[in-house]
Each structure stands twice: as C-alpha cells, then as structure tokens.
Amino acid sequence: xxxxxxxxxxxxxxxxxxxxxxxxxxxxxxxxxxxxxxxxxxxxxxxxxxxxxxxxxxxxxxxxxxxxxxxxxxxxxxxxxxxxxxxxxxxxxxxxxxxxxxxxxxxxxxxxxxxxxxxxxxxxxxxxxxxxxxxxxxxxxxxxxxxxxxxxxxxxxxxxxxxxxxxxxxxxxxxxxxxxxxxxxxxxxxxxxxxxxxxxxxxxxxxxxxxxxxxxxxxxxxxxxxxxxxxxxxxxxxxxxxxxxxxxxxxxxxxxxxxxxxxxxxxxxxxxxxxx
Numbered sequence: 261x262x263x264x265x266x267x268x269x270x271x272x273x274x275x276x277x278x279x280x281x282x283x284x285x286x287x288x289x290x291x292x293x294x295x296x297x298x299x300x301x302x303x304x305x306x307x308x309x310x311x312x313x314x315x316x317x318x319x320x321x322x323x324x325x326x327x328x329x330x331x332x333x334x335x336x337x338x339x340x341x342x343x344x345x346x347x348x349x350x351x352x353x354x355x356x357x358x359x360x361x362x363x364x365x366x367x368x369x370x371x372x373x374x375x376x377x378x379x380x381x382x383x384x385x386x387x388x389x390x391x392x393x394x395x396x397x398x399x400x401x402x403x404x405x406x407x408x409x410x411x412x413x414x415x416x417x418x419x420x421x422x423x424x425x426x427x428x429x430x431x432x433x434x435x436x437x438x439x440x441x442x443x444x445x446x447x448x449x450x451x452x453x454x455x456x457x458x459x460x461x462x463x464x465x466x467x468x469x470x471x472x473x474x475x476x477x478x479x480x481x482x483x484x485x486x487x488x489x490x491x492x493x494x495x496x497x498x499x500x501x502x503x504x505x506x507x508x509x510x511x512x513x514x515x516x517x518x519x520x521x522x523x524x525x526x527x528x529x530x531x532x533x534x535x536x
Contacts, residue, residue, distance in 0.1 A: 270342035272299035274441035278487035315368030340369035348454030365409035384428040394509040437509030438480040448472035466533035481506040
C-alpha cells in the first residue's frame with residue numbers, strides 16, 4: 261500500500277508543529293511547510309520533511325506542490341494552518357497590512373486548495389483541512405481585519421465542500437478556541453503599536469492586556485488538542501464538516517447563535533474589559 265502524503269503549512273510551531281507530528285505518527289509522509297526551514301529542522305527526527313514555502317508567493321506554492329508530487333506521486337491531506345492575527349482598530353490599520361492578512365489567511369489557503377485539487381480529483385480521494393477559529397463565528401473589538409479573514413475562510417470552505425464532494429474530496433473546518441501558542445503575545449504587541457496612541461487607545465490597552473495576560477494563557481488549551489481533532493478528521497470515512505475545539509470555543513459560538521447582536525456585544529465588551 262502506498263503511504264499517504266500530507267502537507268501542513270505553518271508547521272514551524274504551535275498547531276502546525278503538533279499537527280505535523282500527529283500525522284507522521286498516523287503513518288503519513290508529512291511535509292511541514294514554513295517560510296524559514298531552519299525552524300523546521302526539529303521535525304526531521306520524526307521523519308517530517310521540511311519544505312520552504314511562502315503561502316503568499318505563487319511561485320513558492322506551485323513549486324512546493326510540484327516537489328511533493330514528484331517525490332511521492334500523490335497528495336492526500338492539505339492542512340491550511342498558516343495564518344496570523346494582526347489586531348488594531350479598522351480605522352488605524354493600513355490597508356496594505358489588511359490586504360496582507362487576507363493574502364496569508366485566505367488567499368494563501370485558497371491557492372493551495374487550487375493546486376492540490378487536480379491531484380485529489382484524479383485519485384478520487386483527499387481531505388482539505390482549513391484552520392479557521394472561533395473568531396470566524398464571533399467577533400471582538402479591534403480584531404476586525406483578523407475576524408474578517410476567518411469569516412471569509414469559513415464561507416469559502418463551505419462552498420469548496422460542495423464543489424469537491426462529488427470527486428471524493430472532503431473539506432473540513434477546524435475552529436480552535438483559545439490555544440496556548442505565541443499568537444496572543446504577538447497580536448497584543450502589534451495592537452499596542454497600531455492603536456496604542458490613537459483614539460482607540462483605551463480599547464487597545466484592554467484588549468492587549470487580555471491577549472497577553474498570564475491568566476488567559478493558563479486557561480488556553482494545548483495545540484495537541486487541535487492536532488488530535490485533525491487526526492480524527494483525516495482518518496474518518498465521513499468526517500464532520502466542522503470540529504470546534506479548545507478553550508471557550510463551543511460556549512462562545514453557542515452564545516453568539518443564541519443572543520441578539522447587542523446582547524452579545526455587551527458580553528464581549530465585558531469579557532475584553534472594553535468600556536464605553
């Protein structure tokens with residue numbers, strides 16, 4: 261039996277690293293992709309193959325998929341994990357930065373899906389896993405551009421699922437809650453830089469404090485929890501369309517569904533420490 265092949269983007273740390281190790285443990289030939297391969301060398305002990313890839317560069321993504329096909333003859337799993345959170349008031353964030361966040365979080369994932377689909381259709385099997393967030397269902401102050409990318413990837417994934425299903429290709433959305441990674445601290449630092457001295461400074465202080473607080477970090481779930489959900493999804497004959505996993509995700513998404521917008525606004529403002 262030919263070993264199945266998986267590509268995990270953003271594999272240098274956090275969810276991507278845990279997922280690459282999980283899939284390797286399940287017997288996949290795993291390619292871990294990131295812009296800097298030096299941060300991927302720690303994965304080689306588990307047999308994971310480092311792959312230099314910038315998801316915003318079409319030459320890079322095309323060459324990466326071509327290399328995988330040349331070396332293994334197939335692609336069975338794509339985990340679109342590469343992404344980042346750039347917080348700041350919508351008014352304050354330069355449009356170039358907003359566009360770049362969409363390039364990484366949405367268009368990078370979509371382009372890789374375009375590149376793997378011909379191979380998955382030809383073999384009549386495959387799974388595309390898009391990592392969104394509970395932030396693709398709820399919202400927070402000063403996270404407009406980030407949430408916009410995650411809402412967009414949710415909708416794109418639903419359409420792709422309908423399109424790919426007749427060809428035997430599954431499309432799965434993973435919606436992490438709070439996860440113990442570098443994400444919160446990086447987002448907080450950027451938020452302070454962008455909106456810390458503007459009309460939104462009060463909101464920025466509150467949200468940045470929450471994102472970077474030790475108490476918040478201690479509540480967050482380990483990346484392995486997300487990796488385990490991905491492992492379950494790719495091995496399932498009929499995976500769920502969505503896996504909502506991690507601290508706060510299920511209750512917050514449920515409350516958002518249940519409450520009117522202004523009631524949910526009040527809850528989120530209280531939770532983030534934002535005052536009128």
